[in-house]
Amino acid sequence: MIGSRTLIAFSLFLTLILAMAPLPNYVEAFRPDWVLIVLFYWAIALPHRVNVGSAFIVGVLYDILLGNVLGLNALLLSLVVYIAAVNHLTIRNLSIWQQALIVAMVTAFYHLVDYWIQHFLTTVYFLPELLWPTVTNALMWPWAFLLLRKYRRKLRIR
Amino acid sequence: MTPLFANGPALQIRIIVAVVLSLVLMFVDHRLKGFDSIRVYLNSLVSPILYAANLPQSMLDWSAESLSSRRSLLDENAKLRETNLLLQESVLRMQFLQRENNRLRALLESPVRQEIQKMVAEVMSVTSNPNSHQVLLNRGSLNGVYEGQAVLDENGIVGQVVDVAPTTSRVLLITDITHAIPVRVARNSVRSIAAGTGSMSRLDLNYVPHSADIRAGDLLISSGLGQKYPEGYPVAEVSRVISNESLPFAQIETKPIAQLDRIRYLLLLWPPNAPSQPAKSSLKEIQRETKELIQ
Numbered sequence A: 001m002i003g004s005r006t007l008i009a010f011s012l013f014l015t016l017i018l019a020m021a022p023l024p025n026y027v028e029a030f031r032p033d034w035v036l037i038v039l040f041y042w043a044i045a046l047p048h049r050v051n052v053g054s055a056f057i058v059g060v061l062y063d064i065l066l067g068n069v070l071g072l073n074a075l076l077l078s079l080v081v082y083i084a085a086v087n088h089l090t091i092r093n094l095s096i097w098q099q100a101l102i103v104a105m106v107t108a109f110y111h112l113v114d115y116w117i118q119h120f121l122t123t124v125y126f127l128p129e130l131l132w133p134t135v136t137n138a139l140m141w142p143w144a145f146l147l148l149r150k151y152r153r154k155l156r157i158r
Numbered sequence B: 001m002t003p004l005f006a007n008g009p010a011l012q013i014r015i016i017v018a019v020v021l022s023l024v025l026m027f028v029d030h031r032l033k034g035f036d037s038i039r040v041y042l043n044s045l046v047s048p049i050l051y052a053a054n055l056p057q058s059m060l061d062w063s064a065e066s067l068s069s070r071r072s073l074l075d076e077n078a079k080l081r082e083t084n085l086l087l088q089e090s091v092l093r094m095q096f097l098q099r100e101n102n103r104l105r106a107l108l109e110s111p112v113r114q115e116i117q118k119m120v121a122e123v124m125s126v127t128s129n130p131n132s133h134q135v136l137l138n139r140g141s142l143n144g145v146y147e148g149q150a151v152l153d154e155n156g157i158v159g160q161v162v163d164v165a166p167t168t169s170r171v172l173l174i175t176d177i178t179h180a181i182p183v184r185v186a187r188n189s190v191r192s193i194a195a196g197t198g199s200m201s202r203l204d205l206n207y208v209p210h211s212a213d214i215r216a217g218d219l220l221i222s223s224g225l226g227q228k229y230p231e232g233y234p235v236a237e238v239s240r241v242i243s244n245e246s247l248p249f250a251q252i253e254t255k256p257i258a259q260l261d262r263i264r265y266l267l268l269l270w271p272p273n274a275p276s277q278p279a280k281s282s283l284k285e286i287q288r289e290t291k292e293l294i295q
Helices: A004-020 A034-045 A050-067 A071-085 A088-093 A095-119 A127-155 B011-030 B039-066 B070-107 B281-295
Strands: B117-126 B133-136 B150-152 B159-162 B169-171 B179-184 B191-196 B203-208 B219-222 B234-242 B250-257 B267-270
Touching: A004 A034, A004 A050, A004 A127, A004 B039, A034 A071, A034 A088, A034 A095, A034 A127, A034 B159, A050 A071, A050 B011, A050 B039, A071 A088, A071 A095, A071 B011, A071 B150, A095 A127, A095 B011, B039 B117, B039 B159, B179 B234, B203 B234
Parallel strands: none
Antiparallel strands: B117 B133, B117 B267, B133 B169, B150 B159, B150 B267, B159 B169, B179 B191, B179 B219, B191 B203, B203 B250, B219 B234, B234 B250
């Protein structure tokens, strides 16, 4: 039997691959933040397994992959997962569309803080396109949720 | 079993540690540049993920290549033969001009221009953040790629290498908001700096006085003054000049010559004073390839 940790790590590895997969330029702006979605799911489903520490490690890897300043996504994902883990009992009891709404708000928070820190470090301007993932993440959440729940239940990850 | 009480430190403590740690990471990386030497190892650590992410695309390419019909291949071949013939003619002409230029430069006692070495690279992935325009190439320090190297496509300058791993390297495009390139108007050698705007189809010339002779349609070429880019390669074309006298400077918008949104194969350049040389094996490979192409 493969351990729960390995299976969760494997899902996060696949997520990073998905997040880096090349997309045509015109869909690029709508790319959902897969890493955020999957970490959010694990944080509300199994907060004793996936919380701030795992988010931090995944965030550093994501930063290296994106060529960002090291620690940017580590900070953002840790904060997002912290929000999810603290409120996991509440979020679990919401309906799937209400959860999608929460994901949208968290994504908006993620991208605004991301923009704010990048603006602080370099001279980027605010582009409204930055907030498209808010919509796509919310639309993707139900499917990601169902898929990951199936993965968790089938393989008895606890 | 799910523990009733979480073990280990409380969430609040963990988040505080994570926030402090990531702020320290950002400070060390951005301000002190403390990770520049380790970045190579970090990049090679994650390169399996990048290769895996690139797998579907390379498989699609491979299947498209192996499934394309005889007819289309013949057509393409004929077209390539034709362009090859035309290019050969311009190469002959260029060799003649180069010899003449070298002779003239020798008469003027200026240093003779030296050969620039090149290597073809393929784009593996494009970063998803609209605030950073970067692409990843499938050549790295093992091929002799170095930081600050100029990267071109068949039309013009694309960007420069900012990050090198053993088998991959990251290229900052000229349209990135943090990038600027020294340019010169081809028509009259007016110097300026073309800065990225964060839009793939626009570069801006900043701090140009109203009196400067720059018109829409002018070609901007690299001036080579920043020591990063070799001189004389096309960079952008001026698309709009707004001369509003109430503003201190003229606003000049330009459009990159290289098609940055559809780059696939790129050229890496090694000028004579490059800190590293292209790896021998792949250089030989390229020479063999070009020889085969010519024959």
